[in-house]
Amino acid sequence: MSIQVIKQGIADSIQDNGRYGCQHLGINPNGVMDPVAAAAANLLVGNDLNEAVIEMHFPASVFLFKEQSMIAICGADLLAMINDVFVPVNTPIIIEKNCVLQFKKPLSGARAYLAVKGGFELQPWLGSFSTNTKAAAGGFEGRNLKKHDELNFRTVQKYGTALKNKDCEILNWKASVKNFYPASPVIRITRGSEFDWLTEDAKKRLQSDSFIISNQSDRMGYRMKGDALIIQNENQLISTGITKGTIQLLPDGQFIILMADHQTTGGYPKIAHVISADIPALAQMNAGEKIQFKLIEQQEAEDLLFEQQQQLLQLQNAISFPLLKFKQQYAID
Amino acid sequence: MKSPLQYRILPLGDHALCIELGEIIDASINQQCIALFHQLKELAIPFIKDIIPAYASVTVVYDVAAIRKEHPSAYGFMKEKLEAMLLRIDTDQPLSHRKIEIPVCYDLSLGIDLQEMSQEKNIAVEEIIRIHTNKTYRVFMIGFLPGFAYMGSVDESIITARRAQPRTTVAAGSVGIAGEQTGIYPLDSPGGWNIIGQTPLKLFDAKRKQPVLLEAGDEIQFVAIDINEFNNYNLG
Known part of the structure; x- marks a missing residue:
């Protein structure tokens, strides 16, 4: 009733939608970098959309399935393969016991999510399954996955004849996620409390220049490279709460976008915030890619986030029919 | 009569807001922040995911999607709700500290x-x-x-x-x-x-x-x- 890591990936970890309610203790939320992809993977296999998944980067872990399982892979397309068969993203797959899942090549995106039906059997820490590597807590032993780790499934899965004597069976429903990710590299932002500290020229350039995601970017934050942005205010800030998407201007005029493993407080000028609805798109961008920012109003940012949530619920509804039909056809609970 | 609490509320992105009580490191302003933090926590206001007290501010992280099911603006709803509470909250109350x-x-x-x-x-x-x-x-x-x-x-x-x-x-x-x-x-x-x-x-x-x-x-x-x-x- 488990999967085993037979080869270690560079930074694969267990994440859910994050650990909230502890930021006053300096304990950051963590959680998936791309909440849309993680939710889609969960919905495809009939899980709750907050269920813990494995977040993978390339090169990703290689997994041995010790039991039959229904899985889905969403987010980055890392060219998944089950034994010697290539399998697609954004669709559920039944995998036979003793088969190996591996990822051959990064085709698009930066992070892939693996959901298994019923989820993994793990102990929550402070109400969440997300891995906090700094605190060495949560997820699987508070760290990234490594070779020989064995993750138990929470429920027994048996798919009988649905596998048709093959190593894997690709099921006939899909998640269309294109709408969630804009085709152009434009990330939308709202004003930060120190936006007006920027010179008029810097304000313009924030909205017209291209900025490059530096290779010093990780789950904590994306460091951006571009012509320095200048502020005209000499005031010293004192530390305040910060959050996912906050864009902090560093003393050298470069800036950092806070991501899932961000600190809870910070004292750099907050010039802007990436809107929540564009965090998934940003999370799927790699170092070296260029971004342009577009300033929008607070209300529009909220509308876009709400719309995204509604679309996820629609996806959940759309999937519930074929999922039910499948269960009935093969007499699976 | 106690004087009304001086503060301003600023959005922090599209899912959080900051209640700013001052701009300096000062024990009495900080005391107000901590009192505010404890009282907000006790009130257990729905939709609030996190409350982060700092030197002179209290940041509130909220669940936009949940609020938007019932209200046209999550920020507007949260700001109004907090403003109403800030009128009643007594941050000058001596706190028992450890x-x-x-x-x-x-x-x-x-x-x-x-x-x-x-x-x-x-x-x-x-x-x-x-x-x-x-x-x-x-x-x-x-x-x-x-x-x-x-x-x-x-x-x-x-x-x-x-x-x-x-x-x-x-x-x-x-x-x-x-x-x-x-x-x-x-x-x-x-x-x-x-x-x-x-x-x-x-x-x-x-x-x-x-x-x-x-x-x-x-x-x-x-x-x-x-x-x-x-x-x-x-x-x-």
């Missing part, structure tokens, strides 16, 4: 920046230790790392700027000074504070029911212990 003694070993093997500070300021090491333990400190806020307490303020004579080159690793328990603040590293971490000693206490332990030892508002007294007491502290 007094906590923290044993610190100021041996030069642990207080690795003591000698440099001593030379730079022309104050004997023993005197720096005496000054650091001679007063109590307020925990202004927790941030940076799980359980990292920003405390202040140290006596003017031992104010020391952060190190120009941060260390890649500072040991958990290390007690440091940065500007007028003093703090304790709860975990092994990169850090730029001037390290003057180390406590054997665990400021953070994921396995404890309360993983974090200190809270904003606590009053801290450092007590010097020698290296033998330090080494034996966790044995008994």
Whole structure:
């Protein structure tokens, strides 16, 4: 009733939608970098959309399935393969016991999510399954996955004849996620409390220049490279709460976008915030890619986030029919 | 009659807002923030995911999608709700705060920046230790790392700027000074504070029911212990 890591990936970890309610203790939320992809993977296999998944980067872990399982892979397309068969993203797959899942090549995106039906059997820490590597807590032993780790499934899965004597069976429903990710590299932002500290020229350039995601970017934050942005205010800030998407201007005029493993407080000028609805798109961008920012109003940012949530619920509804039909056809609970 | 609380509310992105009570590090403003934090927590307002008190502000993280099911603007709803509560909240009420003694070993093997500070300021090491333990400190806020307490303020004579080159690793328990603040590293971490000693206490332990030892508002007294007491502290 488990999967085993037979080869270690560079930074694969267990994440859910994050650990909230502890930021006053300096304990950051963590959680998936791309909440849309993680939710889609969960919905495809009939899980709750907050269920813990494995977040993978390339090169990703290689997994041995010790039991039959229904899985889905969403987010980055890392060219998944089950034994010697290539399998697609954004669709559920039944995998036979003793088969190996591996990822051959990064085709698009930066992070892939693996959901298994019923989820993994793990102990929550402070109400969440997300891995906090700094605190060495949560997820699987508070760290990234490594070779020989064995993750138990929470429920027994048996798919009988649905596998048709093959190593894997690709099921006939899909998640269309294109709408969630804009085709152009434009990330939308709202004003930060120190936006007006920027010179008029810097304000313009924030909205017209291209900025490059530096290779010093990780789950904590994306460091951006571009012509320095200048502020005209000499005031010293004192530390305040910060959050996912906050864009902090560093003393050298470069800036950092806070991501899932961000600190809870910070004292750099907050010039802007990436809107929540564009965090998934940003999370799927790699170092070296260029971004342009577009300033929008607070209300529009909220509308876009709400719309995204509604679309996820629609996806959940759309999937519930074929999922039910499948269960009935093969007499699976 | 108490004067109404002075504050302004600012959006922090599209899913959080900041209640700003001031722009300086000041014990009475900080006291108001902590009182506000506790009262907001007690009220258990629906849709609030996190409340983060800092030096002079309280940040509230909320669930946009849940609010938007019932209201046209999550920010507008949250702001109004908090404004109504801020009218009623009494942040001048004296808070019962905890007094906590923290044993610190100021041996030069642990207080690795003591000698440099001593030379730079022309104050004997023993005197720096005496000054650091001679007063109590307020925990202004927790941030940076799980359980990292920003405390202040140290006596003017031992104010020391952060190190120009941060260390890649500072040991958990290390007690440091940065500007007028003093703090304790709860975990092994990169850090730029001037390290003057180390406590054997665990400021953070994921396995404890309360993983974090200190809270904003606590009053801290450092007590010097020698290296033998330090080494034996966790044995008994």
